Structure formats: structure tokens, C-alpha cells
Amino acid sequence: MTSRRKFIQNLTASGGLLLSASAIASRAETLSSAIDQIKKSPNPEKEDVFWKQIQLAYTVSPNLINLNNGGVSPQPDVVQEAVKKYTSFSNETPSYYMWRVLDKDREAVRTGLADLAGTSPETIAINRNTTEALDTVIFGLDLEKGDEVVLSHFDYPNMMSAWKQREMRDGIKLKWVDLKLPESNKQKIIEQYLDLVSSKTKVLHITHLINWIGQVVPVKELCEEANKRGIITIVDGAHTFAHLNFSVADFNCDYFGTSLHKWLCAPFGTGMLYMNEKRITKTWPLTPDHDPKRNDIRKFENLGTRSIPAEIAIGSAIDFHNMIGSDRKAERLYFLKNYWASQAQEMPGVTINTPSEPELSGALAHVSIEGKTGRDIERHLLSKYRIHCVAIEYRGFDGVRITPNVYTVQSDLDKLLQGLSDLTKA
Numbered sequence: 079m080t081s082r083r084k085f086i087q088n089l090t091a092s093g094g095l096l097l098s099a100s101a102i103a104s105r106a107e108t109l110s111s112a113i114d115q116i117k118k119s120p121n122p123e124k125e126d127v128f129w130k131q132i133q134l135a136y137t138v139s140p141n142l143i144n145l146n147n148g149g150v151s152p153q154p155d156v157v158q159e160a161v162k163k164y165t166s167f168s169n170e171t172p173s174y175y176m177w178r179v180l181d182k183d184r185e186a187v188r189t190g191l192a193d194l195a196g197t198s199p200e201t202i203a204i205n206r207n208t209t210e211a212l213d214t215v216i217f218g219l220d221l222e223k224g225d226e227v228v229l230s231h232f233d234y235p236n237m238m239s240a241w242k243q244r245e246m247r248d249g250i251k252l253k254w255v256d257l258k259l260p261e262s263n264k265q266k267i268i269e270q271y272l273d274l275v276s277s278k279t280k281v282l283h284i285t286h287l288i289n290w291i292g293q294v295v296p297v298k299e300l301c302e303e304a305n306k307r308g309i310i311t312i313v314d315g316a317h318t319f320a321h322l323n324f325s326v327a328d329f330n331c332d333y334f335g336t337s338l339h340k341w342l343c344a345p346f347g348t349g350m351l352y353m354n355e356k357r358i359t360k361t362w363p364l365t366p367d368h369d370p371k372r373n374d375i376r377k378f379e380n381l382g383t384r385s386i387p388a389e390i391a392i393g394s395a396i397d398f399h400n401m402i403g404s405d406r407k408a409e410r411l412y413f414l415k416n417y418w419a420s421q422a423q424e425m426p427g428v429t430i431n432t433p434s435e436p437e438l439s440g441a442l443a444h445v446s447i448e449g450k451t452g453r454d455i456e457r458h459l460l461s462k463y464r465i466h467c468v469a470i471e472y473r474g475f476d477g478v479r480i481t482p483n484v485y486t487v488q489s490d491l492d493k494l495l496q497g498l499s500d501l502t503k504a
């Protein structure tokens with residue numbers, strides 16, 4: 079079978095049994111010819127054509143440049159179509175078609191996610207988001223009064239709040255790493271965490287990519303140190319799954335939670351919890367079923383009624399991601415960040431608050447301008463250039479967070495640079 083035909087079949091099949099083929103097939107044909115072209119003769123110009131074709135696979139507004147993909151990402155058309163079709167199908171008789179027919183595909187989705195994570199399907203629970211994944215873990219661990227948890231002020235608010243609640247209810251002790259960021263020396267980050275570890279430390283909570291400014295934390299090395307000391311490791315991977323190119327298995331962590339509606343561009347309200355097999359019986363589910371102690375990752379999926387169409391359409395997002403390829407996507411995202419950040423940092427008064435090293439950053443970066451607040455920058459970019467981004471003022475940083483995605487083209491970033499440049503002169 080030719081690769082093009084196979085590609086089209088994949089895209090169509092990934093939309094599910096119900097997808098009408100014509101719209102999907104014509105997009106697939108366009109995309110597929112671009113891919114063939116690149117494969118024949120890879121060069122930067124043709125690579126750019128490829129990414130322009132990727133942009134066409136999305137339905138993003140031509141009238142607004144979205145540079146806040148860190149919040150939540152849009153879905154490519156093929157994923158939206160899958161959600162629509164699965165929803166119509168379910169509506170024929172929800173308790174039959176949604177629960178007895180569609181739900182059977184859940185195991186294929188689990189396998190697809192496990193392949194991306196480089197782990198076994200028996201370690202993957204499908205849920206709604208990182209908050210649900212990590213709250214399941216935070217509230218599911220047996221911890222006693224006086225047990226210590228090491229975490230950072232740069233973790234995500236929902237997770238910090240969950241730990242604070244455990245502190246209030248159960249008397250555990252939170253030890254806060256006052257991370258000095260941005261940091262380009264991995265060892266210094268590791269030391270900042272290890273300085274707070276004691277014989278009472280039971281858990282290390284690590285955010286893989288810090289949402290405030292885009293710093294990547296050396297998770298693998300930290301987990302190695304924690305494992306030596308018998309400390310449980312929880313990784314917040316909201317921003318890294320299907321963004322940076324890594325395998326969850328490589329980390330040797332105990333838990334890894336992520337939101338699939340971020341970098342995988344899967345349907346809104348889809349997430350994933352990886353749990354090391356040896357932790358499954360020891361972790362209490364947040365929403366237990368008949369046997370909370372059993373050794374089955376599926377015990378973490380007793381979430382009540384939720385959108386099975388969204389969950390099953392994760393399969394289309396995985397297909398789309400695999401069509402680009404994890405390595406090529408990670409490289410492109412890093413390239414886009416560096417394209418604008420390296421030029422912006424040459425402007426007077428501009429500071430990029432994110433490391434530039436590929437090991438310590440991805441697509442997401444924070445920029446500030448002397449004499450301007452983040453809100454000033456956000457307002458100017460939106461009103462003059464129709465660029466949507468988000469102001470972030472946190473722990474001494476005041477600027478905007480810029481997050482392109484695979485559908486972002488260089489000309490969008492040129493407008494961003496123009497907008498930043500205006501502000502350095504105003």
C-alpha cells in the first residue's frame with residue numbers, strides 16, 4: 079500500500095466508523111502530498127510548506143493569532159469531526175451506543191497513549207485532566223502526621239492547594255523549594271530540591287515544565303535521587319506530554335499526570351494518569367469502585383458519567399500526532415520559541431525569562447519589557463496585532479507568556495516581534 083493511501087485511511091479511520099470521508103479525505107490528500115514532498119527532499123523551505131499544511135488541518139481563526147496554546151490547545155479538524163460523529167452516534171441511544179459500543183474502544187486508546195508514553199497499557203488510566211490525575215494521587219497516598227512532602231512555589235496552584243488541604247486535614251508537613259529561576263544549570267535545580275529532603279520526606283512533587291515561565295525541571299535526575307532514598311515521585315506533566323520528546327518510562331517516576339487537551343490537541347476535558355505498576359495496589363482511588371485495593375489501573379477510571387465521545391476521539395489526536403512524529407514536533411516547537419525569543423532578547427529593555435537550552439525549555443516562554451507590565455504588553459499585542467497571549471505576574475516576573483503550537487507560522491511570530499519592538503520604543 080502506498081504511504082499516501084495508508085495515511086488517508088489512517089486519518090479517515092481515526093475519525094471513526096462514522097466519519098463522512100470527503101472533507102477528511104481532501105484535507106488528508108493535501109497534507110499527505112506535503113509530507114511526500116518533504117520526504118523526497120527535506121530542506122527548510124519545504125519544511126515550512128509542511129507546517130503551513132499543518133495549519134490548514136486546524137480550524138483556527140484567521141483573524142486572531144493564538145499564542146496562548148499553553149492554556150488549552152485547539153483540536154485539528156479530524157479530532158473535532160471524530161467528537162461530533164461519536165456524539166451523534168451516542169445520541170441514537172446513549173446508554174447502549176455510548177456505554178456498550180463506543181466504550182469498547184477505550185482499550186485501543188489506552189494502548190495508543192501507552193505507546194506514546196513508552197509504557198505498558200496496564201499503567202495508563204484515562205481521565206479528564208491533570209488536576210484529576212494528580213488529585214487522585216495526592217489524596218490517594220497513605221501519609222501520616224509529620225510526613226514531609228517537598229514541592230515548589232512554582233508548582234501549579236491546583237496541586238499546591240491539594241497539598242495544603244492535606245496539610246490542614248492530616249498534619250503532613252510541606253517543605254517549599256524556593257526555586258531561583260530561570261536556571262540553565264540542571265545540577266543547581268537538583269540541589270535546590272535535595273537541600274530540603276530529610277529522613278521524613280515521603281514525596282517529591284515535581285512540575286516537569288513550569289507553566290509560569292517555561293522552565294523545564296530535570297525530572298529524570300530528580301527521580302533517580304528520590305528512588306535511591308525510597309521517596310515517592312509525582313510528576314506534573316501537564317505541559318510536556320506530546321510536546322517535549324521523552325518517554326515517561328525513562329523517568330522511573332511513580333506517577334505522571336497530564337492533560338491531553340494541551341499538547342496532544344485531543345478533545346477538551348481529556349487527561350491521563352500514568353502509575354508505576356508497583357504503586358497501583360498502594361494508591362487509593364479518588365472515586366472508588368467495588369474494590370479500591372485491586373491491582374488494576376482501571377480502578378482509577380470510575381469517574382461516573384462523562385463524555386465517552388471525547389475519550390474515544392483521543393485516538394484521532396494520537397494518529398495526528400504520530401503523523402507529524404514526536405521528534406519532529408518537539409524540534410519544531412523549540413524552533414518556534416527560539417525564532418522569536420532569540421530576536422526579542424536583542425531588543426533594548428527586553429528580558430526572556432526562560433532558559434534557551436533545548437534540555438531546559440520547549441515552546442513556552444515568558445518575556446518582560448522594562449517599564450511595562452504584563453497587562454500593558456497583552457493589551458498592546460491584542461489591540462494592534464490581534465495577538466492573543468496571557469499576562470503572567472508571579473513571584474517577581476511580570477510579562478506575558480507566549481506559546482505557539484504546530485499550526486503557528488513564522489509570519490505570526492514576526493508580528494509578535496513587531497509588537498514587542500513598538501513597546502520598547504513607547
Ligand SMILES: Cc1ncc(COP(=O)(O)O)c(C=O)c1O
Binds near residue numbers: 209337
Ligand atoms: C503545570 C500545570 N499543571 C496542571 C495544570 C492543570 O491542567 P488542567 O486544568 O487541564 O487540569 C496546568 C494547567 O495549565 C498546568 O500548567
